[in-house]
Amino acid sequence: MRKKLLGVMSLLMVLVMIFTGCSQKSTADESKTEDEKYKVAFIYVGPVGDAGWSYSHDAGKEYLLKEMPDVEATYIESVPEGSDSERVLTELAEKGNQIIFATSFGYMDSVMNVAKKYPDVTFIHCSGYKTDKNVATYFGRMYQPRYLSGVVAAKKTASNVIGYVAAYPIPEVIRGINAFTLGAKSVNPDAVVKVVWTNTWYDPAKEKEAAKSLLDAGADVITQHQDTPGPQQAAQEQNAFSIGYNTDMSQFAPEAYLTAPVWNWGPYYVDTVKAVRAGTWKSAQYWGGLKDGVVALAPMTDLVDEETKALVAKEEKKIIDTDWDVFTGIIKDQEGNVKVQEGQQLTDEELLSMDWFVEGVEGKIAE
CATH class of the missing domain: 3.40.50.2300 (Response regulator)
Incomplete structure (x- = not known):
């Protein structure tokens, strides 16, 4: 009888250990998921300190981070238009960024080339006119x-x-x-x-x-x-x-x-990131005006x-x-x-x- 009791107790201890281990693993996995940031990247044609175009986009990025704390946003400044931008876009896609905002007209062809290689990445190009399933354009009626x-x-x-x-x-x-x-x-x-x-x-x-x-x-x-x-x-x-x-x-x-005449990119960036994450985003050509608030005097x-x-x-x-x-x-x-x-x-x-x-x-x- 005693041997049977010991056997049952041993089995219970093993089950408890297995259950506890699974629970700890599950908690760790959930913690990892919660800690992971949604990765978004920006490339700028000039330095952030230009006080102008690139600065305005960076202000939009900061607004995005403030409104969506679970987003990780990186940027690369002073990226020349042409082959250099194609290399930078490729690097950003390889680093796991889910959305890449390319903020100059001259990046358009590079965006189109890189987007074909990374169909699961969403590319948003500022002021251009070419689109694809994973490429959209955005601009304002300045x-x-x-x-x-x-x-x-x-x-x-x-x-x-x-x-x-x-x-x-x-x-x-x-x-x-x-x-x-x-x-x-x-x-x-x-x-x-x-x-x-x-x-x-x-x-x-x-x-x-x-x-x-x-x-x-x-x-x-x-x-x-x-x-x-x-x-x-x-x-x-x-x-x-x-x-x-x-x-x-x-x-x-x-x-x-x-x-x-000034830009206000922040709300557009927030709306776009939310749409991509929710799976409701579709390629389009956005062109907002004074009524939308993306441009102003x-x-x-x-x-x-x-x-x-x-x-x-x-x-x-x-x-x-x-x-x-x-x-x-x-x-x-x-x-x-x-x-x-x-x-x-x-x-x-x-x-x-x-x-x-x-x-x-x-x-x-x-x-």
Whole structure:
């Protein structure tokens, strides 16, 4: 009887040990799952410290981390467009990142090439137009706040000459120049917009010199499609006025800065990551505007009078609350040819492929 009792007790101890071991293993596995972060990566064309384009995307990344603490987000800055970006994208995919945000137009073909090799990774490309099952594009209708900033510039200029320091002659930049000019001409028919190309996104010295050449040509307000405060600093040094881009850069030229068309990427990044994780994400081409909040006009400084601020608020409300948009006819090109008939609007396809200047722009679109 005693032997049987000992046998039963031994069996019970073995079962307890097995059960306890399984429980510990299960708890450890659950802990590991909970501790694992959802990996997201970003590649930037410039340094995070540019105070402009790359800085705005990095601010969006930080917003994502704040809203989703279980996300691990890494970034690689100053990645050249071309073969280098393809190598970096491949490395990020190999490291287990489930979503990769490529934040410059010139990364588009590299994204498409790498995405084919990693069908289980989601690639989101900023400002491009090519898509695939695991590739989407995203951008904002920056031309809307550009239009509003044109109103500000044209109400401020005394010489009726506004200088525009522009990066590359691609549709995105051309569209912005045209929208700015339409805004300026809407309140000051005598205003002209002089364009100088730098063929760079990030070159503080070159951008500053381009602004100086425009100031020497009679401009008393400088605006830009560049990633540094260089053009604004040039304006301040010559007692002119400036309009920035990407972020509120007022600290770099406080005596010149009026406002800036700015980006707010954070909410888009959060929505996208949530959709991919939930399995509801589908490839698409996102293009949000003032109504979505992905683009905005930064607060105008005290250098802008109250009349202008009220006018801008009225125009902004019209864009947000009605069907009217910036590229509504009649619109003529530089040669005076009607490109958009009265009451008609350019389609998104036409906007995304824009390769001509509106009336009022002084400059050429280089090949």
